[in-house]
Amino acid sequence: MGKKKTVRTFRKMKRDGEKIVMLTAYDAITAAMAQAAEIDLLLIGDSVGTTMMGYADTVPVTVEDMIHHGKMVRRGAPDMFLVCDMPFLSYHCGDDDAIRNAGRCLRETGSDCVKLESSESTVPLIRRMVDAGIPVMAHIGLLPQHVKTSGGYRIAGREEEEAAALKKLALDLQDAGAFSMVLECVPAALSKEISEMLEIPTIGIGAGIGCDGQVQVMTDLLGMGTFVPKHAKQYAQLGKIITEAFASYRAEVKDGSFPTAEQSF
Numbered sequence: 400m401g402k403k404k405t406v407r408t409f410r411k412m413k414r415d416g417e418k419i420v421m422l423t424a425y426d427a428i429t430a431a432m433a434q435a436a437e438i439d440l441l442l443i444g445d446s447v448g449t450t451m452m453g454y455a456d457t458v459p460v461t462v463e464d465m466i467h468h469g470k471m472v473r474r475g476a477p478d479m480f481l482v483c484d485m486p487f488l489s490y491h492c493g494d495d496d497a498i499r500n501a502g503r504c505l506r507e508t509g510s511d512c513v514k515l516e517s518s519e520s521t522v523p524l525i526r527r528m529v530d531a532g533i534p535v536m537a538h539i540g541l542l543p544q545h546v547k548t549s550g551g552y553r554i555a556g557r558e559e560e561e562a563a564a565l566k567k568l569a570l571d572l573q574d575a576g577a578f579s580m581v582l583e584c585v586p587a588a589l590s591k592e593i594s595e596m597l598e599i600p601t602i603g604i605g606a607g608i609g610c611d612g613q614v615q616v617m618t619d620l621l622g623m624g625t626f627v628p629k630h631a632k633q634y635a636q637l638g639k640i641i642t643e644a645f646a647s648y649r650a651e652v653k654d655g656s657f658p659t660a661e662q663s664f
């Protein structure tokens with residue numbers, strides 16, 4: 400592994416036209432594998448709520464949950480640039496509270512930046528965070544923490560007015576000091592336009608090829624989820640492999656063929 404990446408690395412990658420590869424991570428074992436695979440950066444996503452914790456959405460995830468999983472990821476990937484998601488309501492109850500929570504996410508997990516699901520109302524907060532020395536990755540488009548107000552998960556920016564608002568928001572967030580931006584479930588043409596308009600790199604999920612990088616949820620990519628979102632590609636079928644391994648173990652214990660002399664002392 401080369402020199403540890405910083406916020407400057409990702410700007411340079413954009414300038415050089417080198418695609419950025421981000422992956423979610425929630426534990427030490429898979430984080431170590433991602434580091435070995437030379438993934439550029441890991442996101443300790445609040446998707447931990449749905450992928451690992453059995454929740455229906457990300458709303459129940461707390462700062463404590465993020466810190467718990469973030470620490471594991473840092474132990475598994477000591478050399479990687481880590482992004483820690485700020486969970487639901489951890490940055491909506493006043494700027495001081497938000498900055499304290501962001502500080503905890505950085506200090507206690509060893510992450511390199513925080514990520515905030517962003518709207519126009521979070522722009523001044525992001526400016527304050529950056530001013531305080533907290534690197535921020537913004538996140539626009541589909542905002543999973545708003546699932547209860549939006550009434551479900553939908554593509555963002557299909558209508559002309561919404562597309563114009565997203566472009567303005569992207570510029571405002573860049574101006575506030577965000578060093579990069581996730582675009583989630585945004586039409587490919589609009590993502591390309593936003594990516595070309597910004598100096599900071601965009602990282603897409605369900606946002607087409609025109610982004611400066613891509614992020615995928617680890618369990619989607621590994622075939623471990625209960626359903627496959629349209630924007631995901633399964634590079635392995637681990638869910639099936641693990642279930643078959645568990646079933647083989649069960650069968651061998653039941654029929655007395657495990658353990659054998661080889662596994663005995």
Ligand code: KIV
Pocket residue numbers: 423442443444445446447484581583604614616
């Ligand atoms: O929590 C997460 O996994 C995310 C990605 C979908 C970008 O925010």
